[in-house]
Amino acid sequence: MDRTSLLQIEKSFIRGTWDITISTSDSPAVQLARKVIGGEFRNALTSPEAHKLIHVQTAEFNGPLGESFNFSVSSDGDLAEQELLRLSLAVAFLHAFIQANWTGPALDFEPLDVITADKSEASLSEDFIKRKAVAELAYGGEPAYHLAAVPVFLRLSQLLLGHPYQHLQTVQWWRLRASLVHQQVLDEPVADSDLLSASLEPLESIFSSEPDLLGRLCLERGRLDHIHSQDKSAAEYFVKAARATGLEYELTGALGKRTKFQQTELSQLVLLAESKLNNDPATPHSTGPPTQNDGPSRAAEERQRPTITALPETLPLNDDTLLEQTEFTSSHPTSADSRLSHVSPKNQPPLHPIDQCIFLSLCLNVKNTSPSHGLTSEQMSPYVARVISHPRNWSVHTMALLLRSRLESSRTRTVERSTLQLQALIDQMPTSDSTLSERLHYFHSVPLPSKWELEKELAIKFVSLGVVKSALEIFERLEMWEEVVKCWGSMERPERGIAIVRDLLEGRKSEADVVLSRGKATAEARRQVQDTSRAAKLWCLLGDLEQEKAVEHYERAWSISKETSGRAMRSLGGHYFARGKYPETIACLRRAVRINPLLARSWFILGCACMRAEDWEGARDAFSRCVAIDEDDGESWSNLASMYLRLGTGARENGGQDKDDGSMTYGGESSKSISFANKMLAFRALKQGLRYSYENWRMWYNYMVVAMDVGELNEACRALGRVVEETSGKVGAESVDEDVLDRLVDAVTRASPNEGDDANSDTPPNPNEGRWLFKSVNNLFERVLLPRISSPRVFRAFARLLMWQNKWEEAIKAHLDAYRNGVAGTMEKGEINVERWREAVHEVEEIVDLLKNFGPRAEGYRWKLQARSIVRTFTGRTRDFEDEPEWERLEVLQDELRKEDE
Template sequence: MNFDGEQIQRSLITGQWREQAGVPSQSVIALLGKQVLDGDFKEVLRSPLVRELLTLRSDIPKDLSLPIKSWFEFSVPSAGGDYKQELVRLLTAVACLHAFLQVNWTGPDLDIDPLSLLDLPAPAATSASKKGDDPLINEETLQQKAVAELACAGEPAYHLAQASFLFRLSQILLDREYEHLRSVAWWKVRAWMVHEQLLGEPVAVPRDVLELLGEPLAETYADEPDLVGLLWLERGLLEHYQTNDRAALEYFVRAARATGLQYELTGALGRRTKFQQTDLTQLVLLAESRERGRDEDIRKGEGNRNGNRGAGVNTGKDTATTALEVTSSLDELAKKLPETLALNDDTLLEQTEFTSSNPAAPGSRLSHLDPSKQPALHPIDQSILLSLCLNVRNTSPAHGLTTEQMAPYVGRVISHPENWSVHTVALLLRSRLEAHRTRTVERSTLQLQALVDQMPTADSALADRLRLLHALPLPSKWELERELALRFLSIGVVKSALAIFERLEMWEEAVRCWQAIEQRERALAVVRDLLEGRRAEAEAVLARGKASATGTRRAAFDAAREAKLWCLLGELEPERAREHFERAWKVSRETSGRAMRSLGGYYFERKEYAEAARCLRRAVAINPLLVRSWFILGCACVREEDWEGAREAFTRCVTIDDEDAESWNNLASVYLRMNYVPGRTETQNESPSHDENEGQPSLKVDQAAAIPFENKMLAFRALKQGLKFHYENWRMWMNYTIVSMNVGEFSETCRALGRVVEERAAKVGPESVDEDVLDRLVDAATRQPLDEPENNVHSSNEGQGLLRRVEDLFVRIILPRVSSPRIFRARARLLVSQGRLSEALEAYLEGYRSGTAGQMQAGETDLGRWRDGVREVEDICGVLVNYGPKVEGSKWKLQARSIVRTFMGRTRDFQDEPEWSRLMDLVDDIKQE
């Protein structure tokens, strides 16, 4: 053979032709591979081997209802051997996929018509010409057929994606049997990642597809670290699209390890504003790529030159000559990269000016790096940093901190532009970060507009644009324009946003704009016109004239898209919503998840929870990746007391998004109601109280006795997980307080009760303290453990280990904020257990002063309050009698007599009551002590 098939496969994956793959001038296969990498898709798809592969069967034009994959024979007899046939199929599939990405993701426009790839049989053209109609297979029917087949799990594909037939053809070719090419598995996953971005909502990727990018494939390419890093990076991005952020982070870290990327987020002294006089610590990302040999660098000679330039390495030439070469290289590179807009702010600097030369911690591998003069990174490593930055956004609980964390990642990549696609993604992420700051929102919007405008241009090589596209979260053209329109909408430029949505035919967003400008009737008219065939969607249809745009518009819709429009009409006409949603379900032939989601929400709002649960179960069976559907299903099951169904729904919620604190809380609520045994205690379990969040119960300590212990533990773990992501929710902390108390986790009870007091004390005062819980904590802390601990290691849930936590709860949190008689008495009992009797007496007295008797004034007429006061007087006198003699220097008798006489003096109106004689006896008893 005049080519090396393995090297051609690796060239396709990396996007860089390898000379050892073969000489294109001596091998047709090698020539095809080189043309695919260079982006010469027109020549590839018109080559004899590919034309032979894509020949239509003669009977296809008679029945276009057959799926596209049945249109072709896909045989390449002239290629010679199964290996060559498979390689031709793979090259064709990659060419189709990248041509589709070129026209919809990177630009520039495609120079080939998908229809021209098909060798249409002569009878089709003859038959059509006799009737005077268009051919059965034309550009429009080809697009409609492909878009319809690309619908997945009830989610329609974006209907204005250009050359959709090429992508569908690529999928079909990749799905055929391959016995000799190991890299086909990788390309199947890449096609899935593109397919995910075509759909309106994410759908679940089959597990067998996910496993294609696994250890076996990594072992195949273990001899090339960059290939292994690329593999794990793309697997992480696929997990990211599936909202599995924890798994995505693990793969991103594995990718960094595989490529040898070293990075560290640290702080360094610097200045961020033009008028700053004092250096302050600024976040900085230190990062360095491993040294790569000339033959393994993806960019060949360019990689070493750029790396040396970034590190400030002299290659041995004359310094002035080298500087000129570097300047020329930078100017040439800048012309091929997206425009980077300057901030031009009167206060903020373009980038942080660092004054510290080595901010890394002692012993760090990156301690030699100067934050202001870091070397350029390899493009693969830049892609990894941008992906890590995505995960920071998803897993950080505080959005302010998220921005500060992401900015150094993005800035590190922007500072050394190396690749068109990488730089585009970096600028896009920076634009998103700056969208919510007053001083940067203008550049954010203009930069986003510049990124949209650059797509059709041919200012950079297509091969450079496509090289790392699969390893980057670069959105499609329509998604980028949609983001720009949403940005306009957020700053109040509604008409500009509406113009974009109308051009993109994103009617759901357009309806939102019409409603914002109070034109609901126009929104209704547009949706009805689309459904009734009075309005053609695509501009191409309008250009062909009225003859081809009338009479057949209903047939032009695929089922999934028509169902979506019926759902949209249902939302616009709430009085007929049920009718429209059911019509959408029928039109889609019971495949539209959107229709069932809408119908489930309709029933839920009307408190028809059984019907809502039935519809939502159908919806999640079609598309199980949407958290909101599972959440509403769980709430419907709670209302129906279907605890097993609710448990399953909320479990799926936290499986998809483990940061969904509300679902964790509701899951805990469900556990507390599953297997509940009424009658086990005298106090029955209360119904859940739904104040702000669904399914947050208000449990009392004694009410939890009827709940099985294993369920309490499950609820405890669920609440503990949820509180990581909703730290300020006092209701969740209150539930956590009760549950942790009942499972014996007293140290966690202290923490939880403290958080409730911190959040609520300013509003409700003493009510923020659950005094039953506080008393039980003191009981546990003062109880002697059964076994003495060895090596002075105390349990945190009893005895001395818990005592320190309860003491801190009183001193640091509760007493500085609130007070009540019961709180002081609990504090006093804790002090007594430590032998601190003087402080205990003072706490008891503080409790008395803040109680009914201590606050009672002359003229009191409430007999019940007075009797309560009598009991309090008796109690405090008993405390003084018991502990007073044990406190050196204590004047307990004087205090006791003073308390009784003062109380009696203020309440002489109750002298005729029987309790008055008890007070007189108490005075005598104190005298006799």
């Protein structure tokens, strides 16, 4: 088989449609590939070609499944064709598994129809093969869902794809797809090999001239990062996919109405979009209309395209107030300079299904990178509405309706449709209202949940609505025992949950796979096949319920799993941490993160335990992993910065005591021993963390002090403003770090006001001093401090800034404000505190000296009158202190001021 034809077939596999330009061939491998792409999995997997490759090595099945089959190709014959045959079977197994658990309808064949030609063999049973496959699908200490249909198909697909391929170029892409499916079968996502990501890079260059394939590749690569909570990287891939397909889109506003009784047109959020790919969903590989150069083969393909089949039902809202969808009254967006100004919000063109998948993926990323407030749903709704408005494909439309259901679940007027729509999506799975090939067409480009995940989501929605009994029935049918226990707990009957778990562990209550195996004449050794990951999870669940025996149960789970249960070590570590046993916590959680390093919560608790044990390096490493997994975790960024500041200090300082929120306030003499490099690392960590914890004043305070230490005075100025904004309402003037404020003013005033005005100056602008810092400091005073704070020191600092600008009258007024808010200005008649009065006398002398020195510089300012008034008023209020020696100084001061007028 020539390389060109082979690549054409590979592209057809990826697209899910057979390219009729491929030359006809009697090759069994080509014919098998065509059957698989057409969704004829039974014919493909039971064909003579399949039986030659998938034959059982041993009748006993005692070892792993990989040792029970021989998938190797023979040395004689065309090696490329044999590899194509193996890939075709791997895709058939994978898609048959997806059909059984995601898209429906039900399969018309069973695993034994494929695995052995003689289904009546007594040595094999469907249940035994299923339990063995479920046990092997457990990965990284996380169990696979034990009620998944035909799990052996997914396992066989993995085994087939795991063999080396020398002639095919897209095998790694199929490994990515199999991995995405496998992650959805596990309880928690588990990190894949870095090789998986790296080996996908060459495919981007191979398909650089194929917009639809490059778009799919970027989408699916982004989905992997999305599953692993790498939202930033996922977003970059989703945007890259849009760039690859040429998708033009813009989130803007247009005049419209949202309710039936709305009279005034308001600006409504709308997503304008236009596809560059061909909009015919039956030809996703087309990038434009047919041309004369396409020849008769392309024309024949145009005539053979199937019509669009039935799509999932879109339930109406039927609300007495809200419209079914926003009714746009303007044919143009409100932004005049919009790139898509030619697209009417009222009548937008249909989008290509791949572009619809991109929008749904971008919508998921908005959900992950935004806080939980109304803006999130407002941002997501236009994306979903744009996809729902033009249904193009069964799987894509199902995903769009599911996202809309999630968005509407929190609103009173839409919660009913939300629940009914979710139920309708579950009910449609087993139907045959659309072809299997259409359901699989874009399956890998959207994060469509499995059947059991959809039902679980419906049950959780029932719980939120208070219909716990209905939710309990669903969870029990799905055998999701952790959720069952939570339901009994919410009904204030936790003992029922404990009884269920104990019955499962002790054999008094059977799960579905055990029930199926009863009465079957299988060997004793075969009946002993157990999914140890699931058994370990049950022991962990029992440990959660019986805290007095928690350690015993968690250790039993660890032992049963042969030290592979990450859940057991996470639970045990959390148990020790809650009781202040930090060395034990560290030991347990280090085992847990070795098994599954993707769970940020485990790293966070490990970091906190190391912090309590004063293992600063261990804590630094743990919090570094936290922020690598979840970049939005502001608390971990704060703790990471604290660890950088701890390294090298050698001991805990009073200025750095732990706060309730896990942050540590920076300060103390030990800060002098911290290296500049560590301070810069702390500064950068805090700067990143504040993007996600904008209202955390402790982080802002630490950021301010570290910024001062590393010379980033402009950032310190911004941080001081945020601290005052967040805390001045509670503590008033104490919210201002006056030492920092004075240093900021010093940094401005030490330079000449005209420094840098020379355009030919070789001195580069420095935002941390002189006139370049002045704007920030002046804004700090005028916008933040002066409207909120009445502190003498703040007013004096502001006066110095005004003097630097030669604004003498304004500076004098600022000094007078400082005087009025100081001891002398606030002293009332009848004061008896002599020390306080003496301090006030000193302040009177200071303000009079200031008026003498700077009053003459303020043109037309009557400083003498002001000075006499200050002294006269003060002496009038404090005549009770006439016997004190300092009183004579006041009298001398009055005499001097009188002489000034003579």
